[in-house]
Amino acid sequence: MSVDLTINSYFNEIKKKKISGTQCKECGRIHLPPRVICDHCKSQNLDIIELAGEGTLQAYSVVYVPNSKMVAAGFGRENPNCVGIVKMSEGPMVSAEIYGFDLSEPEKIKIGTSVKAKFIERGESVILAFEV
Amino acid sequence: MGNKKLGRGVAVVGAGMSKFGSFPGFTSRDIFVDAYKDLLTTVDKGIDPKDIEAFYLGNYSSDLFEGQAHLAPIIANWIGLSPIPAVRLEGACASSSVAFREGMIAIASGLYDIVLVGGIEKMTDLPISAVTDTLATAADIPYEVNAGFTFPGFYASMATAYMHAYGATPETFMKVGIKNHKHGSLNPKAQFGQKISEIMEIKRASAINKGKPAPTWETELDFLSDNKSNPLIAWPMRLYDCSPVSDGGAALLLVSEELAYQFTDHPIFVIGSGAASDGPLHARSSLTSIPSAKLAADKAYEMAGVSASDVKLAEVHDCFTIAEIIATEDLGFFEEGKGGKAAEEGQTSRTGSKPINTSGGLKSKGHPVGASGAGQVVEVWKQLRGQAGDRQLSGNPDLGLTHNVGGTGQTCIVNIFERR
Numbered sequence A: 001m002s003v004d005l006t007i008n009s010y011f012n013e014i015k016k017k018k019i020s021g022t023q024c025k026e027c028g029r030i031h032l033p034p035r036v037i038c039d040h041c042k043s044q045n046l047d048i049i050e051l052a053g054e055g056t057l058q059a060y061s062v063v064y065v066p067n068s069k070m071v072a073a074g075f076g077r078e079n080p081n082c083v084g085i086v087k088m089s090e091g092p093m094v095s096a097e098i099y100g101f102d103l104s105e106p107e108k109i110k111i112g113t114s115v116k117a118k119f120i121e122r123g124e125s126v127i128l129a130f131e132v
Numbered sequence B: 001m002g003n004k005k006l007g008r009g010v011a012v013v014g015a016g017m018s019k020f021g022s023f024p025g026f027t028s029r030d031i032f033v034d035a036y037k038d039l040l041t042t043v044d045k046g047i048d049p050k051d052i053e054a055f056y057l058g059n060y061s062s063d064l065f066e067g068q069a070h071l072a073p074i075i076a077n078w079i080g081l082s083p084i085p086a087v088r089l090e091g092a093c094a095s096s097s098v099a100f101r102e103g104m105i106a107i108a109s110g111l112y113d114i115v116l117v118g119g120i121e122k123m124t125d126l127p128i129s130a131v132t133d134t135l136a137t138a139a140d141i142p143y144e145v146n147a148g149f150t151f152p153g154f155y156a157s158m159a160t161a162y163m164h165a166y167g168a169t170p171e172t173f174m175k176v177g178i179k180n181h182k183h184g185s186l187n188p189k190a191q192f193g194q195k196i197s198e199i200m201e202i203k204r205a206s207a208i209n210k211g212k213p214a215p216t217w218e219t220e221l222d223f224l225s226d227n228k229s230n231p232l233i234a235w236p237m238r239l240y241d242c243s244p245v246s247d248g249g250a251a252l253l254l255v256s257e258e259l260a261y262q263f264t265d266h267p268i269f270v271i272g273s274g275a276a277s278d279g280p281l282h283a284r285s286s287l288t289s290i291p292s293a294k295l296a297a298d299k300a301y302e303m304a305g306v307s308a309s310d311v312k313l314a315e316v317h318d319c320f321t322i323a324e325i326i327a328t329e330d331l332g333f334f335e336e337g338k339g340g341k342a343a344e345e346g347q348t349s350r351t352g353s354k355p356i357n358t359s360g361g362l363k364s365k366g367h368p369v370g371a372s373g374a375g376q377v378v379e380v381w382k383q384l385r386g387q388a389g390d391r392q393l394s395g396n397p398d399l400g401l402t403h404n405v406g407g408t409g410q411t412c413i414v415n416i417f418e419r420r
Ligand SMILES: [Zn+2]
Pocket: A024, A025, A026, A027, A028, A029, A038, A039, A040, A041, A042, A043
């Protein structure tokens, strides 16, 4: 295989607590998760860059019926998990678990809140989450 | 960018469906037979099944739902159509619209004259947690599902973005559900044949019967705002904001324009079709619209030579109540941010200016994911032919549209139908 950057290589960087994205050398776009081909200009000429881990919340939900991986991690109706879409200060958006809000009043969670990266160790893996 | 027209015209001359619901003990094959037999009764001048040249079946995941793959030849054989080519197409919840489009393209190309398009899903054999996980495989597993999302979570996130941008409230979404249940109460094939008010009275009677204190709901909104009767699934989406887990099948007979009048004096022509794809929700330019739906709609309108204002009725992908509001904006029926208000004002009800989901939609009719797109075509076909029974629209509608989304918009297909 001639592919250096893979889906797993991104998560291997997360394990080292590094948020590793890409920047297109042709059009300047920054991608997170990283890409092998620019989704904007189709260039294969990309640099790997490290993101600062700061962003703002763009959308969120509090999930009362979680997927089975979250159930295994202890979440459920009595202990819901907050998910959100975060816009990184460098530009791209990611999906992630969100911590630090009072989930008993989901209507009070504010879109636009500043969040910063929080690395969660869960079993063998490390997960990129964000906290207020 | 190439020819935007079909090589030749395509008509739908038959459309059938099973009831949608929960059917323990019935497999995909059994359910599809029901839809196919229903289809055969709708072809006015009859069809000899020996004349069907190919079968395009939409199915999302019989592999995971039933432990049975390779479903197209299996079903073709069960309905006696072997050895014609039989192919299964998967586009998540848009699978049977993908199948419809491939069948349409095959006829337009001149390869076939008569094609059977189907959609099938048997979802209720699995426990709800396994259904949630199976549906989640339509999302990006490492980037989205492993980040804690579920399908209700995705659409709920679009809902919080929409509330933030346009000031909608949970009641805005509830009113879409109330409307679709009202429509579904007029559809004998719907999973829920009841209005929310009727469900409320059944639950009240059941509580009293069990010796519990009588619930104090006065209105449908009281019932829908009660955490006990309508629990939160993913804020702000509650149980009655979500389409149900369903079993069901639908079947359509597509023929070339030249042959259409051999089968019926009232064919329904496909005059526009558009399709588009996209990446995960977080990678999009907007969280309050579905870009692939806008693109698919633009292409369909362009091919048909019509605009949003010409559309008399639409079946749209209301897998969640927020999704219907966004759909009506993406299709150009209402301006961005105005779809919620339009729904609250009743503009999208059967008697409103732009009737949406007269069948009850996925919310009330049911959402057997691989059959939902073909099921939408069944409703539009019946409405355009004046055969929609108690829910028939007045005014003799002549132009209808279907909008079917796979995932959160990784796939979207829009088709436009005309009675001439
Ligand atoms: Zn680029």
